[in-house]
Amino acid sequence: MRLGVLDVGSNTVHLLVVDAHRGAAPLPAYSHKIELRLAEHLDPRGLIEPAGADGLVEFVAEAAELAEDKGCESVYAFATSAIREAPNGEEVLERVRAETGVRLVVLTGTDEARLTFLAVRRWFGWSSGRLAVFDIGGGSLEIAAGSDESPTVAVSVPLGAGRLTRESFSTSQPDKDEIKALRKRIRIEMAAVAGDVLRAGRPQRSVATSKTFRSLARVCGAAPSADGPYVPRTLARADLIEWLPKLIEMTAEERADLPGVSPGRSHQLIAGALVADAVMDLFDIPELEVCPWALREGVILARLDQL
Known part of the structure; x- marks a missing residue:
């Protein structure tokens, strides 16, 4: 099956499309990313500024269209610390969902560590x-x-x-x-x-x-x-x-x-x-x-x- 992963990080927003099935290594089929630097679009109170939110919405909408064009059965979209720690993070997430139809899941820091560990374990065996x-x-x-x-x-x-x-x-x-x-x-x-x-x-x-x-x-x-x-x-x-x-x-x-x-x-x-x-x-x-x-x-x- 073909799956998409949309990663909203502090520096980069990255869509990765892979061909994968259980028991096999996922093979990259397509990659598209920008250096949005979301964490640098914060005001003195730590709120994500409108320019940062605008850029995120624009890229997520583009990524959703690209994933569909590439034949993805599903796209798992997640965000990390930049959204997780912003006081208005929930508002930005809701705006993304309302304007793009994409629901971003916010990972905890522990989730990030655990999932990264899983990837490394599978790679090295x-x-x-x-x-x-x-x-x-x-x-x-x-x-x-x-x-x-x-x-x-x-x-x-x-x-x-x-x-x-x-x-x-x-x-x-x-x-x-x-x-x-x-x-x-x-x-x-x-x-x-x-x-x-x-x-x-x-x-x-x-x-x-x-x-x-x-x-x-x-x-x-x-x-x-x-x-x-x-x-x-x-x-x-x-x-x-x-x-x-x-x-x-x-x-x-x-x-x-x-x-x-x-x-x-x-x-x-x-x-x-x-x-x-x-x-x-x-x-x-x-x-x-x-x-x-x-x-x-x-x-x-x-x-x-x-x-």
Whole structure:
């Protein structure tokens, strides 16, 4: 069957169409996305501004038509932290439903962590043993660990690369004091949940997903996406530590010229790198394996299981 997944994230709104049936890997058939940066369309009270809501409605309507054109039997549409945390999120959801006919389901942070873990488990298989999975999004960091398809522990921490950049840096080239303050904030918030994750047992495989981790891995020498999803990719902490001072010294334009870094996300790369460094340091992980499957694939797999 052909299914569609519409992912409304803090940075990107993405329609993914896949050919899938239970027991088989979903095969991407079509992809369409824009960098709406919904989390940047917030007023001082945290409300989603009209421009952000307008852009979301426009894209969702376009995505619904595209999904129909591509022959999707159904489309599962969901939203994450940008909608979840906005005081007027319900109003925006109702406007989307009224004007497009699409009902967006708001995932909790725990849902995100659990579904991403499912995708990683299916990708690497049972031989991976106990997994620890880390996903840096625009608004939050999801962490999950366990030995089964459902994680033993699944947590969400407000340490997304976009959120930290907006809240901590005054320019695209932060000064030393801003870097120091953000580094301290990241480690304090992450340490508050590290104990729960570590008590689940030491992982036999530590895995990273998300665009931020993929970009950092590419900058540090991992194979390009053009080589396909089956090429092993890793992010070593030693390489990240070597690159971090260089990233801090670069302008956003210079970071955008690095392999694997898009212009729309280059301003978030420093915050993302600080989170990635803290993950590997606090959880004593010298190297993370990069998984091409993440939340969207987890949503598809869970949907197939229900069907």
